[in-house]
Amino acid sequence: MTNKTQILTVEIIDNGGRTFTLKEVCERGNCHAEFVIKLVTYGILVPVEDVPEAREWQFDADALNRLQKALRLQRDLKLNLPGLAVSLDLLDELHEMRREVARLNQRVHQLMGD
Amino acid sequence: MDFKDYYAVLGVSESATPEEIKKAYRKLARKHHPDVSKEADASDRFKDVGEAYEVLKDPEKRAEYDQLRKYGARADGSFQPPPGWQSASGFGGGGYTEADARQFSDFFEEIFGGGRRGGFGGGGFHQSMRMRGEDVHARLALFLEEALTGCDKQVSFTVREVDDHGRLVTRPKTLKVKIPAGMRDGQHLRLKGQGAPGIGGGAPGDLFLEVELAPHPHFTVEGGDVLVTLPIAPWEAALGATVTVPTVSGKVNVKVPKGSTSGRKLRLKGKGFPGKHPGDQIVILQVAMPEQHSAEANELYEKLAELEKNFNPRSKLHL
Numbered sequence: 001m002t003n004k005t006q007i008l009t010v011e012i013i014d015n016g017g018r019t020f021t022l023k024e025v026c027e028r029g030n031c032h033a034e035f036v037i038k039l040v041t042y043g044i045l046v047p048v049e050d051v052p053e054a055r056e057w058q059f060d061a062d063a064l065n066r067l068q069k070a071l072r073l074q075r076d077l078k079l080n081l082p083g084l085a086v087s088l089d090l091l092d093e094l095h096e097m098r099r100e101v102a103r104l105n106q107r108v109h110q111l112m113g114d
Numbered sequence: 115m116d117f118k119d120y121y122a123v124l125g126v127s128e129s130a131t132p133e134e135i136k137k138a139y140r141k142l143a144r145k146h147h148p149d150v151s152k153e154a155d156a157s158d159r160f161k162d163v164g165e166a167y168e169v170l171k172d173p174e175k176r177a178e179y180d181q182l183r184k185y186g187a188r189a190d191g192s193f194q195p196p197p198g199w200q201s202a203s204g205f206g207g208g209g210y211t212e213a214d215a216r217q218f219s220d221f222f223e224e225i226f227g228g229g230r231r232g233g234f235g236g237g238g239f240h241q242s243m244r245m246r247g248e249d250v251h252a253r254l255a256l257f258l259e260e261a262l263t264g265c266d267k268q269v270s271f272t273v274r275e276v277d278d279h280g281r282l283v284t285r286p287k288t289l290k291v292k293i294p295a296g297m298r299d300g301q302h303l304r305l306k307g308q309g310a311p312g313i314g315g316g317a318p319g320d321l322f323l324e325v326e327l328a329p330h331p332h333f334t335v336e337g338g339d340v341l342v343t344l345p346i347a348p349w350e351a352a353l354g355a356t357v358t359v360p361t362v363s364g365k366v367n368v369k370v371p372k373g374s375t376s377g378r379k380l381r382l383k384g385k386g387f388p389g390k391h392p393g394d395q396i397v398i399l400q401v402a403m404p405e406q407h408s409a410e411a412n413e414l415y416e417k418l419a420e421l422e423k424n425f426n427p428r429s430k431l432h433l
Contacts, residue, residue, distance in 0.1 A: 007266055007290045010303040010323070018304070028249050028319070061302040061322050065251040069149050076147055076160070091150065098152075099326075103336075106329040110343045111400065 019048055019058035029067045036067065042085045044070055117193035118221045120166035120179060128180070132171065139167035165218045175226060182225060193221065247310035247319035248274060254323040256297060258330040262362055262388070264295035269323065273310040289321070296389045299327040299335055333362060338393025340386040345402035346370055361385045361395050368397060376401045 011018070026033050037054055039045040045066060047057040066088060073079050073087055121128055124138040145151065146159040153159070169175045252271045260267070270288045277283050289308060297303075302324055309319025327335055334341040340362055350357065354372030358365050361382065368380060378399045386393025407415065426433075 007292050008305055008308065009292050010294065010305055012294065012297075013302045013304050013322075027246055030245065030248075061251075061304070061324075064249060065322065065324075068249065068251060072149055073147070076164075077143060087150075102329055103334055106331075107334055107341070107343075110332065110334070113345070113402075 013061050019060055020064060022054055022057050022059075025059050025064065025067060028064055029071055031067075031071060038081060039067065039070060039084075042081045044081070044085050044088055116221065118162070118165070118219060119183075120169050123162050123166040124170065126170075130170075132173075135167065135170045139163060139171070143167075161218070165222050168218070169222070169226070179225065243314045245313040245316045247312040247316060249319040249322060250309040251322045251324070253326045254293075254303070255326050255328050256293065257328050258333055258335065258362065260293065261297045261299075261325065261327055262295065264297075265293050267291050267293050269321075271321070273319075275311050276313055291323075296387075297325045298338065298387060298389070299325060301325045332360060335387060338387045338389070338391065339396055340393060341396045341398060343400050344368075344397045345400050346374070348401055348403065351375065351399065351401050359395075359397055363388060370399065374399050 020028070022033055022036060025036055029036070033054070036045065040047065040054075040057070045059065045063050047063075048060055049058065051057065069088060069091075070084050073084055079087060121130070124130075124135060124142060126134055126138045130138070142163045143160065146153070146156050146163055148157045148160055150156075151159075169179050250271055250273060252269070254267065254269065256265075256267070267290070268288060269291050270286060272284045273287050274282055274284055287308075289305065291303075291305065293303070302322055305321040305323070307318045308321040311318050332342055342360065344357070344359055346355070346357060349355075350370055351374045352372070354374070355370050356367050357370055359368045359382070363385070366382065366385065368382065370380070371378075376399060380397040380399065382395040382397060384392045385395035404411075
């Protein structure tokens, strides 16, 4: 049940904060460890620290989001792993560039005294 | 129930070949995919495209749909199938793999139904199945002031859950969330158990929020640093001056060095985004001119023009 009146307190997860193990990532993505390992091999997911042993991998919240996106794109658009890697990188770049354009527009307005 | 024109959804003619239909579907699926498109209705458009393809790619379903299409929609666009209509192809027995058929429209269910009602085909969600609810990832837009001081924020998002009939439905959810002070752009917040509910007693998913600062009219935030453009008078630039500068944590006095030019940057250490490792404020000077000058000021400018006649402000343009 949604309770609109209750104010919920958040947990900040950040650099050096809460991370997720390979097992947790698989549970959350409802996928096999082999798939996550392949995503790491292709550089689609990057563990917080580069350790060779998959059991010791830790992932941040960004990686969880990226895994969900990868699963959706693979399911809906039938992308293979190299395709996923390219698409996710381009989507990230697109997002960053859109934000940069918004920031620069704002700077132009400030300089023009608008 | 509204009639759905699947040909129009895919932008193909009634006589389109299977190859043309596949091509149109692939193009539109890429265009409207919610992870790709920025349009607000991308999710609905993507669903429509998937549903249209599900019907038109299958010769049997397409023939049935064509028959119904001839039977036609009512003048007001609403639709009822002919009395006693029953799909021969059905869809309970599989054959839908491209898209998530559990989310198709009432129109689809009325025409090809059976699958959703019966607990979703062969591999659907049975109550005995135990599954963790999906995590939801969303962006949380904050004004700079809200991020600095913290705030109570209403957050709306959608969760996918299985209803009593085994149908996958999308439900809007709204929460009131306490955002702590000092949130920076790109930081993540988690609300445990506020994602999609679990299935068959499984744990609910979490809600993850990524902070995204909205552009501010005066301040630009870059990581922990805050940029501000500060207009100064030409004489302040030439002679130096102590001027008041706004920062995110209040006003401070700053000494503008003698002989400053437009674009010169002054760094105010630790006056940027507050926190454990506070950023700096970067003040970018911009020489501003009065809109009007007195006759006396004009005389002084004339004198200045004479004295500084060797100055070429356009030297970088080789003029």
